[in-house]
Amino acid sequence: MIDVIQQYTAPYYAQIKFVHLVFMAMWFMSTSVAYRFYLVPIFREWMKSPGDIDRIRLRNWAMERFDDGARLEHVAFPMLLITGPLLMIAGGWSPVHGWFAMKLVIVVLIFIPIEVMDYYLAHFGGNKEKIRAAGQSGEAYEEAMHTHWWFLIVSSPIVVLTIPYVIYLVVVKPF
Numbered sequence: 448m449i450d451v452i453q454q455y456t457a458p459y460y461a462q463i464k465f466v467h468l469v470f471m472a473m474w475f476m477s478t479s480v481a482y483r484f485y486l487v488p489i490f491r492e493w494m495k496s497p498g499d500i501d502r503i504r505l506r507n508w509a510m511e512r513f514d515d516g517a518r519l520e521h522v523a524f525p526m527l528l529i530t531g532p533l534l535m536i537a538g539g540w541s542p543v544h545g546w547f548a549m550k551l552v553i554v555v556l557i558f559i560p561i562e563v564m565d566y567y568l569a570h571f572g573g574n575k576e577k578i579r580a581a582g583q584s585g586e587a588y589e590e591a592m593h594t595h596w597w598f599l600i601v602s603s604p605i606v607v608l609t610i611p612y613v614i615y616l617v618v619v620k621p622f
């Protein structure tokens with residue numbers, strides 16, 4: 448089975464890698480400006496005066512937009528998980544290649560768990576617009592807002608370090 452996939456995909460290695468790279472860029476950067484230059488300053492202002500109705504309104508609007516904007520990242524990620532294994536098979540790569548083994552460890556132990564949580568917070572039970580539209584209590588809305596904010600505070604430094612490291616691993620192949 449793997450041989451058949453390799454036979455059919457190997458001639459398109461460069462094309463698959465092109466697709467992999469485009470979605471890698473979309474996954475890596477699509478929410479960075481929104482997070483760093485919209486969410487962070489807006490939340491910092493809100494935290495200075497948490498009861499201020501205008502700051503609460505702006506915070507809510509920004510986070511609901513952020514939930515929506517995460518769609519780009521969340522289309523790109525599955526595309527990485529499809530094109531990556533295709534590249535692995537087409538190129539004959541395996542975990543005996545140190546760089547690839549380390550890359551897979553980071554994808555499985557860091558990227559996938561973070562993305563699963565991110566999907567939930569942005570599009571499923573944690574989606575703020577859906578909570579508001581469903582007329583759920585302000586408490587439920589606040590809880591979802593705080594959970595998502597803490598998740599971003601904790602996960603952002605992790606991905607800001609590990610994504611460039613994964614790119615370094617696969618471009619430089621240091622081991």
Ligand code: HEM
Pocket residue numbers: 464467468471527528530531532534535538540551554558610613614617618
């Ligand atoms: C999820 C996050 C991922 C990121 C950020 C990522 C990043 C990259 C980058 C930047 C390249 C291009 C390297 C170059 O041009 O030399 C690449 C290539 C590659 N990726 Fe990924 N990738 C990811 C997921 C995966 C997965 C899940 C797999 C396999 C299971 C995979 C397997 C590969 C392979 C085999 C190559 C080709 C290496 C080469 O031809 O030199 N990637 N990846």
